[in-house]
Amino acid sequence: MSVEAEEITTFDGKxxxxxxxxxxxxxxxxDPGLRRYISLKPVYIPHSEGRHEHVRFGKSKxxxxxxxxxxxxxxxxxxxxxxxxxxxxxxxxxxxHVRTGExxxxxLIRAIENAAPRExxxxxxxxxxxxxxxxxxxxxxxxxxxxxFIAEGARKASFNNPKPIEEALADEIINTANGDPNSYAIxxxxxxxxxxxxxx
Numbered sequence: 001m002s003v004e005a006e007e008i009t010t011f012d013g014k015x016x017x018x019x020x021x022x023x024x025x026x027x028x029x030x031d032p033g034l035r036r037y038i039s040l041k042p043v044y045i046p047h048s049e050g051r052h053e054h055v056r057f058g059k060s061k062x063x064x065x066x067x068x069x070x071x072x073x074x075x076x077x078x079x080x081x082x083x084x085x086x087x088x089x090x091x092x093x094x095x096x097h098v099r100t101g102e103x104x105x106x107x108l109i110r111a112i113e114n115a116a117p118r119e120x121x122x123x124x125x126x127x128x129x130x131x132x133x134x135x136x137x138x139x140x141x142x143x144x145x146x147x148x149f150i151a152e153g154a155r156k157a158s159f160n161n162p163k164p165i166e167e168a169l170a171d172e173i174i175n176t177a178n179g180d181p182n183s184y185a186i187x188x189x190x191x192x193x194x195x196x197x198x199x200x
Contacts, residue, residue: 024105036060041061116145146185150184
């Protein structure tokens, strides 16, 4: 099922494209559960200056590329360096386009769908005894976890390694989009689902 970007807006008669290159038109979200939580609102630069911060669940209205950029700023050393994170994503998207010939936004959406776990465990204390119980994951958390795993995988692949983070991020997104079991995000998803299956 095809989902067009929420608002294909124009500026000076031109379509708004990410980094003035990648169109948000005709991006398909196959997973119906995630459709409401992946925002494809067209932007030139993925930087909303935290306008969503004080709105409950406001992050679901933030462009999905910006949410990936925000994940790359996670460790203390990189916190707040948004311009650096935007440049990393920009170069990674160019690498993805060269390698796959597809719109990198579509490849990222496919990667998120493949890396989003469906089930995890929670702790329940009953009569002084602690149980781990399997629970379904909300769609909002599924998107959060998928983005976190993709960013973590890129960071770990480039740490103490001559491979730059841009290449590591491009590799991680492409491998996850293809469902490659060697991808960090796919491995983490399968590990979480395997533990949840044992706790049913």
